[in-house]
Amino acid sequence: MNWLKNFVRPKLRELVGGQKEVPENLWHKCGSCGQMIFHRDLEKYLHVCHHCGHHMRLGATGRLNLLFDEDGFEIIMLPKAIIDPLKFRDLRRYSDRLKDARAKTGDDDALKVGFGKIKGNNVVIAALDFSFMGGSMGLAVGEGLLIAAREAVSRHAPLVVVPSSGGARMQEGIHSLMQLARTTIAVDEVKQAGLPYIVVLTDPTTGGVTASFAMLGDIAIAEPGSVIGFAGLRVIEQTIRETLPDGFQRAEYLLDHGMIDMVVPRAQLRKTLARVIDLLMNKTRDPSQVLKGIEPDLIREESAGDALPLDAHTDKADKPLPPDIELDNISTGVIGHGS
Numbered sequence: 001m002n003w004l005k006n007f008v009r010p011k012l013r014e015l016v017g018g019q020k021e022v023p024e025n026l027w028h029k030c031g032s033c034g035q036m037i038f039h040r041d042l043e044k045y046l047h048v049c050h051h052c053g054h055h056m057r058l059g060a061t062g063r064l065n066l067l068f069d070e071d072g073f074e075i076i077m078l079p080k081a082i083i084d085p086l087k088f089r090d091l092r093r094y095s096d097r098l099k100d101a102r103a104k105t106g107d108d109d110a111l112k113v114g115f116g117k118i119k120g121n122n123v124v125i126a127a128l129d130f131s132f133m134g135g136s137m138g139l140a141v142g143e144g145l146l147i148a149a150r151e152a153v154s155r156h157a158p159l160v161v162v163p164s165s166g167g168a169r170m171q172e173g174i175h176s177l178m179q180l181a182r183t184t185i186a187v188d189e190v191k192q193a194g195l196p197y198i199v200v201l202t203d204p205t206t207g208g209v210t211a212s213f214a215m216l217g218d219i220a221i222a223e224p225g226s227v228i229g230f231a232g233l234r235v236i237e238q239t240i241r242e243t244l245p246d247g248f249q250r251a252e253y254l255l256d257h258g259m260i261d262m263v264v265p266r267a268q269l270r271k272t273l274a275r276v277i278d279l280l281m282n283k284t285r286d287p288s289q290v291l292k293g294i295e296p297d298l299i300r301e302e303s304a305g306d307a308l309p310l311d312a313h314t315d316k317a318d319k320p321l322p323p324d325i326e327l328d329n330i331s332t333g334v335i336g337h338g339s
């Protein structure tokens with residue numbers, strides 16, 4: 001097939017002409033459909049490809065900006081964690097890798113925590129950044145989540161966590177594995193205080209993060225197409241020697257199989273979170289009250305039925321419903337399967 005590469009491609013380039021001169025940072029190539037997206041369009045569509053709907057990864061700061069109200073939010077300072085507790089070295093020193101990641105992202109570690117409002121509701125949001133060493137969870141992330149949980153409890157606000165991570169940070173060995181238990185306890189503190197814990201699973205949510213706080217949400221929301229799983233697809237295939245079904249470990253597959261509650265496009269995340277928080281925090285008994293005070297466009301969206309397939313999950317409720325609520329009337333269907 002070399003003639004394709006060596007002959008046809010250069011000829012095509014010549015015909016199309018000029019494309020190589022375009023500065024790379026102005027155009028972004030969609031990882032799914034391969035279409036070029038102008039940087040302004042990328043911002044406008046919240047880093048979702050407007051050709052194919054592919055949701056690209058978003059950093060932690062981008063997440064906080066996306067979810068909080070426009071009037072800003074407060075960044076919660078996280079304590080400095082012990083650096084390189086095992087003096088670990090593979091091909092390079094872990095401390096050097098950490099330095100590089102810090103220089104590249106300008107952040108101390110993979111987690112950012114903020115306190116602010118989503119459509120007027122107080123909320124603490126903790127977001128992981130995949131661009132910082134694959135969003136991996138070490139001591140710093142574990143500590144950060146604990147701070148986020150305690151902040152939520154002290155401010156009597158729900159905790160929203162947005163994972164985007166390959167799992168535990170291998171370079172911290174047992175210390176990173178201990179964060180599985182630690183973050184589980186952190187989440188439990190929020191639940192014990194009677195506050196909602198909501199996860200927004202994004203691409204990818206895998207490994208130790210899936211095995212701990214990411215799957216413990218009272219409400220589990222996911223972005224379309226996100227890979228969510230514990231072990232990787234190839235590893236499973238090699239172990240069980242079977243071909244896995246199409247869409248395996250994707251958000252939609254997990255929704256079909258009852259692992260998550262909703263798949264929500266990025267543009268509707270804020271509205272959905274606001275509605276869920278409003279319902280859970282205000283303990284509104286009459287579902288029609290939930291829609292009061294929310295902008296008319298959301299109500300229209302709901303009646304158009306493009307918001308979210310939830311009815312299948314109401315049977316997972318671990319608490320009996322108050323007698324005055326009819327299941328069919330709950331448009332939001334936010335019955336937790338967590339604590």
Ligand SMILES: [Zn+2]
Pocket residue numbers: 030031032033034035049050051052053054
């Ligand atoms: Zn695309």
